[in-house]
Amino acid sequence: MSQLYRRILEKIRGRKTSTVVLILLPILFFFVSLFVGRYQIPPSMVIMTLISKILPIAHSYNIPKPIEITIIQVRLPRAIAAALVGATLALSGTSFQALFRNPLVSSQILGVASGAGFGAALALLLSGDLAVVQISAFGFGIAAVVMSYAISRVHKETPVLTLVLAGMVVGALFSALTSLVKYVADPYERLPSIVFWLMGSLAGVSFKELSWSFIPMIASCILIVMIRWRLNVLSLGEEEAKALGVDIEKMRVLVISCCTLMTSAAVAIAGVIGWVGLVIPHVCRMLVGPDHKVLVPASISVGAAYILAVDTVARVVSTVEIPLGILTAIIGAPFFFYLLRRERLGWR
Amino acid sequence: MEMKVVDLHFSYPNGKEVIKGVSFEVKSGDIFCILGPNGCGKTTLLKCLCGILKPTKGSIFLDNVDANLMSKAEYAKNVAYLPQEHRSVFPYRTIDFVVMGRAPHLGMFSTPSDKDYRIAEEALKEVGAYHLKDRLYVELSGGEKQLVLIARALAQQPKILLLDEPTSQLDLKNQAIVLRILSGLAQRGLIVIMTTHFPTHAFLHSNKVGLMMAGRFLAVGGPEQVITEENLKKAYGVDVKILSVKSPIDEGFVKMCIPTEVILARRCLCRFERMDEDAGQEGS
Numbered sequence: 001m002s003q004l005y006r007r008i009l010e011k012i013r014g015r016k017t018s019t020v021v022l023i024l025l026p027i028l029f030f031f032v033s034l035f036v037g038r039y040q041i042p043p044s045m046v047i048m049t050l051i052s053k054i055l056p057i058a059h060s061y062n063i064p065k066p067i068e069i070t071i072i073q074v075r076l077p078r079a080i081a082a083a084l085v086g087a088t089l090a091l092s093g094t095s096f097q098a099l100f101r102n103p104l105v106s107s108q109i110l111g112v113a114s115g116a117g118f119g120a121a122l123a124l125l126l127s128g129d130l131a132v133v134q135i136s137a138f139g140f141g142i143a144a145v146v147m148s149y150a151i152s153r154v155h156k157e158t159p160v161l162t163l164v165l166a167g168m169v170v171g172a173l174f175s176a177l178t179s180l181v182k183y184v185a186d187p188y189e190r191l192p193s194i195v196f197w198l199m200g201s202l203a204g205v206s207f208k209e210l211s212w213s214f215i216p217m218i219a220s221c222i223l224i225v226m227i228r229w230r231l232n233v234l235s236l237g238e239e240e241a242k243a244l245g246v247d248i249e250k251m252r253v254l255v256i257s258c259c260t261l262m263t264s265a266a267v268a269i270a271g272v273i274g275w276v277g278l279v280i281p282h283v284c285r286m287l288v289g290p291d292h293k294v295l296v297p298a299s300i301s302v303g304a305a306y307i308l309a310v311d312t313v314a315r316v317v318s319t320v321e322i323p324l325g326i327l328t329a330i331i332g333a334p335f336f337f338y339l340l341r342r343e344r345l346g347w348r
Numbered sequence: 349m350e351m352k353v354v355d356l357h358f359s360y361p362n363g364k365e366v367i368k369g370v371s372f373e374v375k376s377g378d379i380f381c382i383l384g385p386n387g388c389g390k391t392t393l394l395k396c397l398c399g400i401l402k403p404t405k406g407s408i409f410l411d412n413v414d415a416n417l418m419s420k421a422e423y424a425k426n427v428a429y430l431p432q433e434h435r436s437v438f439p440y441r442t443i444d445f446v447v448m449g450r451a452p453h454l455g456m457f458s459t460p461s462d463k464d465y466r467i468a469e470e471a472l473k474e475v476g477a478y479h480l481k482d483r484l485y486v487e488l489s490g491g492e493k494q495l496v497l498i499a500r501a502l503a504q505q506p507k508i509l510l511l512d513e514p515t516s517q518l519d520l521k522n523q524a525i526v527l528r529i530l531s532g533l534a535q536r537g538l539i540v541i542m543t544t545h546f547p548t549h550a551f552l553h554s555n556k557v558g559l560m561m562a563g564r565f566l567a568v569g570g571p572e573q574v575i576t577e578e579n580l581k582k583a584y585g586v587d588v589k590i591l592s593v594k595s596p597i598d599e600g601f602v603k604m605c606i607p608t609e610v611i612l613a614r615r616c617l618c619r620f621e622r623m624d625e626d627a628g629q630e631g632s
Contacts, residue, residue, distance in 0.1 A: 101437045154361075229459040233451045235438055240431060242400045244504070245424025245452035290438035293459050 029308035090303025092259035093277025107277030111171035115144025141264030200271035200325030220258035228296035275332025356406035368563035384560030398429035424452035428501035449503030491522030
């Protein structure tokens, strides 16, 4: 009995601090992003508003309509979207780094962001309707990855190097097409909206967008979490994974599909947000080590917390919102440099 | 356990045939050494045997069951493979690395349980590397890495162990350790199939040798019959002397191979040294 107790204690102690921090971090930032904003609402009022939505008894408290709208229809969907986008971008970065055995790839290695960017730009040029833009971005993001995968498939196999090169080719192609769309777009009406969309922002996210995009995001997340230990085996390399009885082609299709689905959905609602899928996996590897059994949940948690924090800053810091993609790059690039300078980078 | 390989062929997609009809049979307790010059197809043969490459023709039978009828995971439960070297990207802890050998025993959606970690620890103990458990695999020395790789293969709980030149990058002591471990495993009933560049090792601890040349076995059988001066000359194209030396620790004899060209080269070297000495004396 005492032995069992000691073993349990050891287990908790080993990862106690990091586990607690990793669970609390996104929750903390979630509430911070609900509490702060240009329209000042005291935290107690925010809590009341939230409770009044869940429990009918709280109706007796009189909550002003503008506050309710700000919290429920503006800040809440935006915070949920930020958490989802951060979690999925970081998770797909982690998965791709394991799959491609390269710590320098990110979620955009197969051209998903370029494809989605082109889809959005095209839709903004032709229609401008938000729903059309999102669906077009989602569709073209997936199409870009399918293209990369299809052209790299030789002899019923997809060598990793060919896949990466194909991703670069497809990415370059869609970037060029995006430039073409920008070139022909009306510079006073359409062009600014295209440019802003490509910078990435969560402004204006509502439950309507979340209602469709959270399904591919959550489903893919769950699937990757379930197969997370297999990512360890995949990261040993193609041949060794095969010798360990892993159906590598099947696993690769599964991981790529999940990552593409969730990244496309994330890009569709938030635009192109760089650096998250590259930096967050490294940060997590420093925190919990390279074992994907722990690394995958950690990436979800840190990614969500990161975008929640950055989006809050983007909203609050100046009177005009700073595009999210610009902020993540401004924070991400120097931070990645700092990581590179540190001796223990979590890979070598 | 018995492994039977019948008329195995393999060609790369570009049409180049590398394995041109290999057949052999091994059973529990065998240590089967595959010798042969560089590029004769030893590594390719091992990769065909472990399922990394799919043979273009021919069959592999495990206990008379055709390997083609087994799932990949089921096959990997029987056959483990050790690559010549493992290049890791992420610095896994040794124990996490060894536990990956449990992959064929675990479902796609499961993570290793306490039992799997115990099996991995047992495997580390068996190769005498338990003390490395919490070290990072990438920071281990070459000899330690080889031991940990063997432990990972053992965690797979296979009946057949395939090793690609397990001793070629090790120092004298680690070579001895690895060969001793392999002998122990064979005594326990495993089949060990390994490629090597040292005919002397084949004499020392194998009971079956296949001499490969250009994708075929020149000869298969006991080490005494296969490793002969003519066969080695045929396979490697160099003159080799096989010496029988009285064993220093028991009554038997130990056989070893010495390429005569090396002796000749040594002689040239001596002559040069002598000339140097002469020149030195003249100077003083």
